[in-house]
Structure formats: C-alpha cells, structure tokens
Amino acid sequence: MSIGSATRLFGILGDPVAVVRSPAWWNALFARIGRDAAFVPLQVSAADLPRAWAGLTAIGNVDGLVLTMPHKQAVLPLLDAVGPSARLTGAVNTARRLPDGRWEGDMFDGEGFVAGLRARGIAPEGRRVLQKGCGGAGRAIAFALARAGVASLALEDAVPGRAAALAAEVAAAFPAVATAGAPDLLVNATPLGLAPGDPPPFDLAALSPAVAVADVIPNPEVTPLIAAARAAGCATATGRDMFEGQAILAAAYFGIAA
Amino acid sequence: MSIGSATRLFGILGDPVAVVRSPAWWNALFARIGRDAAFVPLQVSAADLPRAWAGLTAIGNVDGLVLTMPHKQAVLPLLDAVGPSARLTGAVNTARRLPDGRWEGDMFDGEGFVAGLRARGIAPEGRRVLQKGCGGAGRAIAFALARAGVASLALEDAVPGRAAALAAEVAAAFPAVATAGAPDLLVNATPLGLAPGDPPPFDLAALSPAVAVADVIPNPEVTPLIAAARAAGCATATGRDMFEGQAILAAAYFGIAA
Structure with a gap:
C-alpha cells in the first residue's frame, strides 16, 4: 500500500x-x-x-x-x-x-457472526441454539440468529436477569423463535477462552458430531472450546470467522466489494 | 509500508x-x-x-x-x-x-528554506538578498534569512505597505541586517510561477552567475525563473529543496532522524 x-x-x-x-x-x-x-x-x-x-x-x-x-x-x-x-x-x-x-x-457484529457460520457450512435455519453470554456481542448475535430463522434460542448469562431480559426483547422482535430445545448449535459469546486457564463455557464431554460449535473469541482463534469441538467431530466457526463476516458486511456498507 | x-x-x-x-x-x-x-x-x-x-x-x-x-x-x-x-x-x-x-x-518553513539553500551550496551568510513576496511563506523566509546572517534584505510585495511592515519587524528582531544592496541572492516568495503563463517575478535578462536564485514554488519544481537562472549559470534552490529542508526539520522536531 x-x-x-x-x-x-x-x-x-x-x-x-x-x-x-x-x-x-x-x-x-x-x-x-x-x-x-x-x-x-x-x-x-x-x-x-x-x-x-x-x-x-x-x-x-x-x-x-x-x-x-x-x-x-x-x-x-x-x-x-x-x-x-x-x-x-x-x-x-x-x-x-x-x-x-x-x-x-x-x-454488523451479529450478521457477521451468522455470515461466519455460513462460511463454515453451518446453516442457522432451524437450529436449536444454546448461547452463553448476553453482553454487547451476545445481544447482536441473539437478534441475528433469530432473524436468520433458528428454531429455538436459549440464552444464559452469569449476570442475574440479563439473559431473561434479552430473551424477552428477542421474543418481542421475533415471536416465532422458541426459547428452549435440546441444542444442536452451541454459541460462546462470553469472554471465556480469552485467557489461558479459563474454564470452558460448555461441558466439553457432551460434544458430539450432531452439534455445531461457534465461538466469538478472535484471539486465540482456536480456543480450548473450538479445539475440543473439532476433536469431537463438530462443525465449528471461530471468532475469526465472525470478524471476517462482519468486516465484509462493513465493507459493503462503505460501498466496497470485499 | x-x-x-x-x-x-x-x-x-x-x-x-x-x-x-x-x-x-x-x-x-x-x-x-x-x-x-x-x-x-x-x-x-x-x-x-x-x-x-x-x-x-x-x-x-x-x-x-x-x-x-x-x-x-x-x-x-x-x-x-x-x-x-x-x-x-x-x-x-x-x-x-x-x-x-x-x-x-x-x-519550520523559513529554516527549511535556508536548509534548502545550503543543500544546494548557497550559503546565506553575508548575502545581499532581494526577496519578493511577504505573505506567509515570505514572512518565515525573511526572518530565517536574517537569523542566518545575510548582510542585507530588501523586501517587495504587491500589497501596499506589506513589505515595509515586515521589514520593520525583521529590523526590530535582527538590527544588524541592512535593507538594501545590489542583490546576489534573489528569492521568489510570491505565487508567480505556479500557473503557466505567469510573468516572471524578476527580470530574467539581468540574471548572471554572480547571483543565486531561490524559488518557493514546489510544483512545478523547475519554474520559468529557475529554468532561466540555470540557463544563465546561477546557483539555484527550488521549492522542492525548501520542502525537504522543512520536512527534515519537522521530523527532528518529532524525534525522528530523517
């Protein structure tokens, strides 16, 4: 340049x-x-x-x-x-x-997350999602998953009341989305995995090839969760996939074909 | 980069x-x-x-x-x-x-102009200067030439009163500099030479190798004045020399050795 x-x-x-x-x-x-x-x-x-x-x-x-x-x-x-x-x-x-x-x-964080899923072959339509983390990234992702047509969206957060409040907002905007169901897409929208030694956001022993796993953490790109999911045969999308998804959408918003 | x-x-x-x-x-x-x-x-x-x-x-x-x-x-x-x-x-x-x-x-415009002169072998010390143009660049150059130890500095400007006012300011700051003398350094600090067809700021027929010529116009780097001066055997310094002189001083001001 x-x-x-x-x-x-x-x-x-x-x-x-x-x-x-x-x-x-x-x-x-x-x-x-x-x-x-x-x-x-x-x-x-x-x-x-x-x-x-x-x-x-x-x-x-x-x-x-x-x-x-x-x-x-x-x-x-x-x-x-x-x-x-x-x-x-x-x-x-x-x-x-x-x-x-x-x-x-x-x-574009939420739509970028969904674009990152699709880039890894994980179609969101009809999925039963369990999402942990309802902060800024989690809010954007929850609305985007609902808009993309997931069947159900269960939300959890360590802050009392935060998941329920977001679930009510999502339900108001997208009434067709249920709030529970045995999950086949796990979404980590918490910071767990950023720091070495963080506990995993999900029970790694329960992972199976029937479940897809997505993480928002961009660095390290391969978090312990993503590594365990790949070892268990799960389809995965990383924080890097989310970053690229939102960057491509932002470029289009600027009138630039990426 | x-x-x-x-x-x-x-x-x-x-x-x-x-x-x-x-x-x-x-x-x-x-x-x-x-x-x-x-x-x-x-x-x-x-x-x-x-x-x-x-x-x-x-x-x-x-x-x-x-x-x-x-x-x-x-x-x-x-x-x-x-x-x-x-x-x-x-x-x-x-x-x-x-x-x-x-x-x-x-x-640093004035000190950069002087640095540009020196870079072209034109030492300002003891010079009898005729400078045309007393606007922003001209002001900076006049003070820097006086500080550098020219013997005399004659100023002209198309705006009535502007040259005399600047001459008084320079004389107050640098009393040792005279204000007249047969020039051996011509300085163009007017915009003449920027546009094709501009009249020359000095009488080109009077140029001789005993006179050095400096121009502030960076583009075109070789103005009609600089071209005529070179043809007459004069030492010259261009607006590009001034630009590089001030840029090197500005870099040093930022703590960067250029």
Missing part, C-alpha cells in the same frame, strides 16, 4: 485499539482491489469519544469509521441516523459518511 | 490537501527507517479547524501534525505552547504531542 495526498481514510476507534485486527484486514483489502484508501487505528478513550468523533467527522477525506470497545453503545447519540440492526441492539460497530455529509451507523 | 493496530499516526491538515507532497515523503521515510508509523492527508476546511484539531489531539496514537494553507496562523490559539520561530512569524507548520499530553507547535 502507499498513502498519498488524495488517499481516502477509514479507521477504528477503540480503547485499547492496539489489539484489534481490523487495520491489517482492511489495508490488505485495499491493496488487493487497488483502492487509494488507508485504514488506521485510532486510540480513543471513553471520555474522549465525543470530542474525537466531532473532529474525525469534520475531516473531509474520512469516509467511514468502525467502533469497538468501549464505544459501540456510546456512539449512538453522536450519529445523525442509525440502521435497523443498530436500533434493535442499541449498538453500532460501523458508521459511514452519507453523500449529504451526515453520518449513519449500523451494527 | 503496512499499517497495523499499533501504528503511530502523523498527518497534514490543509484545504485543499490533495495537492501536498508530504504524505509521500513521510511514508517513504517511515519505510526507509522501519518505523511503525503512517502519515495521512487530512482534508480540513478553515471553518472546521477548531473541531478537527480538538478531535485529532484526543486520539492517543496521533503523535504529530503538520499544517498547511489555510491553517498556519489559525492553529496558534489552539496550541498549548509555541516555539521561537512561531512567535516571530505568527504561524505554525508543525505541532507535536509533548510527553505530558500538551501540544506544542513551531514554524
């Missing part, structure tokens, strides 16, 4: 930002398609988001911005418009400058 | 920014010295400077910013501290984040 004075800019805001994978993925994409654009990391604290957002959106060659922790909810009131997944989940991970100069955001 | 999530950022703010040469120069430097840094163009209008500045300085991995038209004077009140050349000229072209988080700026 090379950056000249006419290069268009994209970036990701996060704290910490130095752990994300987006710049490498996006800049490889721009190089592959020969686009004069660059994607930069933007280290922005929660307290500084309003000031940084106002400044970045005042820069005429900044065309799109991606948001990660801790900004996905906080950016909503700073946007001029939000799309349907953002309204449903209360969070935004991608924002773009519209032709009239306004900024519009939407949330 | 490659941009990852830990890449440090530098940029240039201007309007229009798509004409500047800085991104190519800086990114080639970063590649050559193996520094994980990127230098990006930032299209910012005069009206948007305060908002963009507040936002950019809130981004933790932005380490330095360069300013070009129309921001060199307007940025002064936005800075926490300014250096000696900025105080003298009332303008800033380079700003850096200090270790305590404050932002400090200084002006």
